[in-house]
Amino acid sequence: MTGLLLRRAVETLITLLLITVMVFGLTRLTGDPTSLLLPPEATEATRAAFRHAYGLDQNMFVQYEAFLIHLFEGDLGESFRLHEPAIGVALDALGPTLKLACAGMALSIVLGMPFGIVAATSRRRWVKRLGRWYGSLGQALPPFWVGLILVSLLALQLPLFPTSGYGTARHYVLPALTLAVATSSSIASLTQANLEEALRSDFIHMERVLGLPEWRIVLKHALRNASLPIVTFLALQFGLILGGAIVTERVFAWPGIGQRIVEAILGRDYPVVQAIVLITATLFMLINLAADLLYLVLDPRLRT
């Protein structure tokens, strides 16, 4: 098991390093990044100093080394527009996004799992078919459109929730619901598929023969077995939710990384773009690593 863990950790590290190469390379795609990384009004002296500080007058390897050293010092340059360190800007925006993602995730689980359990255990064909329909519909619904429809129905037609903004608990409902529509559908179909599979296995058959109550068989024994892939999937979904949150935030004027990165792109604020991509990718990788660990905890068979 330690071997497996070590391998995963090393893989994660290599991937993280490659991501820094990507982020580094991105600004070099257009040649001299000085014009990208410094505000347009910078003087020629500032540009020369910057070129020297980041080693832009030297070859790519030296440049990348300088980039990495600055990165480890937590320095990704300064936001042109806010005149604050880019890392700080990105971290400030991460809070609201994570809160939204967690709310969306919780809502997805609350909506998706019971749906999947009902669809898996029902004997009615239309319920099963509805479960699969829900699963494929969720994949096709673009989050920004779901958000707009929810605003139009639950904020404008029926003024229950605020149309946009951030602050109170009521502000969370519509954005979280927007995220949950897509994610809960995949959670539901995954729960359905795995639970159906688990319910067909021998030990469940045995428990039925022994006369255990059906709810206990389903909720305790079958669900526990079906939960393994669901856990890994939830971790992967968290990354998708982070992605979905970027678009959803735009609909609800949520002050998270999604808003920030779009503003930064439109304002050509590259240090902030770099910082957001790096931080989100790192977070995503760590979540995946954590999912693998959880998998080991939940499945003793893998601990050899």
Place this chain on the structure above:
Amino acid sequence: MNAGTVTPAAEQALPRRRRLGRWRPLQSPGLPLLATATCAVLVAAAVLGPWISPYAKDSVDLANAIAPPAWQPDGTAAHLLGTDQLGRDVLSRLIAGARISLAAAAAATLLGGSIGVAVGVVAGYIGGLADAVAMRISDAFLAVPFILLALAVVAVLGSGFGNIILVIVVTNWPRYARLVRSEVIGIKHRDFVTLARIAGVPPARIMLRHILPNTLNSVTVLGILDVGRAIILESSLSFLGVGIQPPDVSWGLMLADGRTLLGFAWWLTTLPGVVIVAAVMSFNTLGYWLKARLDPRAGA
């Protein structure tokens, strides 16, 4: 002990058919037909666009601005699906949008698929260091949520039709590479490959003529499923204002435009959304159906 040995045999003999049947997604026979029809209509609209659309996509008619669809009380038959705030015909713009959205999705899928398949075949066949490097690189691409990766690329390259295709390619090639690589690893030790190698067929020819054709089934399925994904990605970027730029039209851009009138003109946001969902669902249904047909293990 008896129960343990008897049950699996019984289960294998009896409910096998039912078990396979349950795994088929959306199995009713009418659905693939409906999906194919929807795809055909959309593709026809995209190809025939300028000849069948009632108006030019940006012909302004301020007298008829914000007209609701024809079946609404204030609707006019002149604009079947209504008009936007400048009096532009929604139906014509949806048709023009089909052209941009589908063309971008198709081009990106073909290009990304080709790159991914090439990387996957070479990495899987050669193995070793090339494989490890290719897989770590594709991991790095897959590690970033794809909308974020797309935004990062847009930030540097800029928006517009060509760049959006490029952005989608950057985000989708790794999935083809991974899929094809795993298939190739399964194929390359089969007898026909070994025999070809012994017979002195050069590696490039083995990859191209003997291995590649065997991966095409699953690549086709992933490709069709990917069209739906590409449509969503393009419309997301356009909605965020960093995708297709005016005067071009895309479904996502129409949604972004209609957003300001959300409370007054529902059709400006509802209709493009319905078209996106219909397009994506059709391509997905088609993809899953094809997957079930092409893969005997999935049952068909």
